Amino acid sequence: MRYSGLKVIKEALTGHKGWRPTWRNPEPKARYDVVIIGGGGHGLATAYYLAKNHGITNIAVVEKGWIGGGNVGRNTTIVRSNYLLDGNGPFYEMSLKLWEGLEQDFNYNAMVSQRGILNLVHSDAQRDAARRRGNAMILNGSGAELLDAKGVRAMYPFLNFDSARFPIKGGLLHRRGGTVRHDAVAWGYARGADLRGVDIIQNCEVTGFRIENGKCLGVETSKGFIGASKVASCVAGSSSRVMEKAGMRLPIESHVLQAFVTEGLKPVLDGVITFGAGHFYCSQSDKGGLVFGGDLDGYNSYAQRGNLPVFEDVVEGGMALIPALGRVRVLRSWGGIVDMSMDGSPFIDKTHIDGLYFNGGWCYGGFKATPASGWCYAHLLATGQPHDVATDFRLDRFRHGGMIDEKGQGAQPNLH
Amino acid sequence: MIINHPILGPRDAQEFIYLGDAALIDRPDWQADNAAEAFHDYLYLRDNPAGQHRELWFHEQGDRSWLVVTRNTVTHDILNVELARDVARARGRSK
Numbered sequence: 001m002r003y004s005g006l007k008v009i010k011e012a013l014t015g016h017k018g019w020r021p022t023w024r025n026p027e028p029k030a031r032y033d034v035v036i037i038g039g040g041g042h043g044l045a046t047a048y049y050l051a052k053n054h055g056i057t058n059i060a061v062v063e064k065g066w067i068g069g070g071n072v073g074r075n076t077t078i079v080r081s082n083y084l085l086d087g088n089g090p091f092y093e094m095s096l097k098l099w100e101g102l103e104q105d106f107n108y109n110a111m112v113s114q115r116g117i118l119n120l121v122h123s124d125a126q127r128d129a130a131r132r133r134g135n136a137m138i139l140n141g142s143g144a145e146l147l148d149a150k151g152v153r154a155m156y157p158f159l160n161f162d163s164a165r166f167p168i169k170g171g172l173l174h175r176r177g178g179t180v181r182h183d184a185v186a187w188g189y190a191r192g193a194d195l196r197g198v199d200i201i202q203n204c205e206v207t208g209f210r211i212e213n214g215k216c217l218g219v220e221t222s223k224g225f226i227g228a229s230k231v232a233s234c235v236a237g238s239s240s241r242v243m244e245k246a247g248m249r250l251p252i253e254s255h256v257l258q259a260f261v262t263e264g265l266k267p268v269l270d271g272v273i274t275f276g277a278g279h280f281y282c283s284q285s286d287k288g289g290l291v292f293g294g295d296l297d298g299y300n301s302y303a304q305r306g307n308l309p310v311f312e313d314v315v316e317g318g319m320a321l322i323p324a325l326g327r328v329r330v331l332r333s334w335g336g337i338v339d340m341s342m343d344g345s346p347f348i349d350k351t352h353i354d355g356l357y358f359n360g361g362w363c364y365g366g367f368k369a370t371p372a373s374g375w376c377y378a379h380l381l382a383t384g385q386p387h388d389v390a391t392d393f394r395l396d397r398f399r400h401g402g403m404i405d406e407k408g409q410g411a412q413p414n415l416h
Numbered sequence: 417m418i419i420n421h422p423i424l425g426p427r428d429a430q431e432f433i434y435l436g437d438a439a440l441i442d443r444p445d446w447q448a449d450n451a452a453e454a455f456h457d458y459l460y461l462r463d464n465p466a467g468q469h470r471e472l473w474f475h476e477q478g479d480r481s482w483l484v485v486t487r488n489t490v491t492h493d494i495l496n497v498e499l500a501r502d503v504a505r506a507r508g509r510s511k
């Protein structure tokens with residue numbers, strides 16, 4: 001079934017009786033060429049690109065809950081390509097280019113909206129840092145503009161420009177950044193993979209690996225053993241728990257990140273604003289709710305919920321930046337478990353166990369990476385070689401001094 | 417979360433700075449033959465368990481002591497609080 005505007009009109013006129021389930025719900029086969037653990041954005045994208053780019057279709061995506069129930073359905077939907085370091089820049093730029101063509105590619109409305117991201121600047125030092133980052137972005141082909149206070153005022157006159165603590169002096173504008181409807185990304189990739197023959201197996205938890213003589217032969221699951229030539233872990237916040245079953249310790253800590261959404265409002269904010277100094281960022285969803293967030297809670301957690309002090313800190317940041325928010329009611333808040341790596345950058349790599357691969361360490365920023373992560377992981381699985389833009393995302397990089405530490409924080413995951 | 421400080425009694429977790437796994441107390445021997453390997457594991461690898469976790473918290477806005485807090489990472493329940501000093505001494509780490 002192809003989706004189109006015409007199809008929507010036809011269905012509207014005929015009582016919406018022609019829609020079909022978007023993917024099958026098969027039972028697992030005894031064996032696959034590739035078993036992907038985790039039906040989040042990255043796992044589903046990996047299956048899609050394995051099938052589409054490499055013609056490998058005998059694949060299962062094994063998901064312990066329902067697809068899209070993890071971070072891909074919990075994030076604040078921001079996509080951007082504004083990285084500073086060489087290990088990251090080309091990868092995220094490739095991801096943004098894939099976002100730009102994604103909906104046509106997988107024939108699904110993911111509501112990709114390049115509404116622009118503005119990082120605010122409050123001091124000379126921050127302006128210097130923004131200029132440097134902007135230059136790196138321009139070199140990577142991502143585009144960047146440095147605005148002065150007047151430029152920011154023309155875009156968002158309602159911000160608190162003259163706060164004593166953080167007066168707004170300008171901002172770094174990334175026009176090609178924006179937001180994407182997060183669950184539609186999971187659904188679109190799931191549909192695209194399913195159409196090409198991939199089995200998406202939900203409510204099936206991987207409980208262990210079968211490893212013999214240094215080779216991974218498949219996974220033990222709540223639906224029994226599933227054999228595989230290649231097993232590809234892709235479980236974000238659960239990375240340490242899953243890889244522990246293969247006897248591995250990872251350079252990762254799991255932390256909780258919260259997000260919040262307000263009641264629906266008339267259009268007020270047409271882009272994304274980040275107020276790093278105040279630990280607050282915000283956009284407005286197409287339904288009208290302001291979607292916002294801030295920092296990690298800061299301690300190891302698998303709870304998928306945070307605590308009130310960070311909530312308070314985030315809304316204080318919001319009030320400091322946009323005083324008009326004061327009367328808006330918050331409707332919902334939630335948390336997701338993010339896989340914070342030791343340098344704040346991800347991994348797409350083989351492991352020391354033959355046939356076992358690892359993708360993780362996406363921290364609080366892996367949604368934007370979804371297309372490129374799937375593309376590069378599929379490339380690694382199919383060819384045995386890392387993709388050109390992902391050569392630095394190695395699991396053993398700390399051994400060789402190959403950290404990719406955008407913030408320069410060192411091995412302290414809760415500060416990245 | 418409320419941390420029951422051994423000296424000061426119950427304190428709001430917001431008064432503390434979180435460092436991470438209490439295994440960081442056990443700094444490897446820099447003169448050992450496997451020092452490079454041991455420091456790699458010490459600095460960069462973590463158990464990261466779901467469940468009980470012993471971790472270091474610093475009472476920055478209080479008496480500036482380091483604590484070893486045993487906490488459940490799934491429920492956020494705090495199960496035990498010790499002075500890091502006592503924990504280190506019990507391992508023969510200091511005079």
Ligand SMILES: Cc1cc2nc3c(=O)[nH]c(=O)nc-3n(C[C@H](O)[C@H](O)[C@H](O)COP(=O)(O)OP(=O)(O)OC[C@H]3O[C@@H](n4cnc5c(N)ncnc54)[C@H](O)[C@@H]3O)c2cc1C
Pocket residue numbers: 037038039040041042043062063064065066067068069070071072073074075076077078079204205206207234235236237238242257258259293334335336337338362363364365366367368369
């Ligand atoms: C509150 C919040 C806000 C965020 N905001 C942004 C943002 O604005 N921009 C951005 O780029 N990124 C953002 N992120 C980060 C981003 O959401 C993640 O980095 C990314 O979604 C992780 O990849 P994923 O989609 O594959 O993960 P997930 O969707 O978490 O997928 C992992 C899947 O693995 C499954 N799984 C786990 N264990 C097992 C097992 N044993 N067996 C089988 N399946 C298993 C889980 O159920 C889950 O479905 C945010 C994250 C959070 C929590």
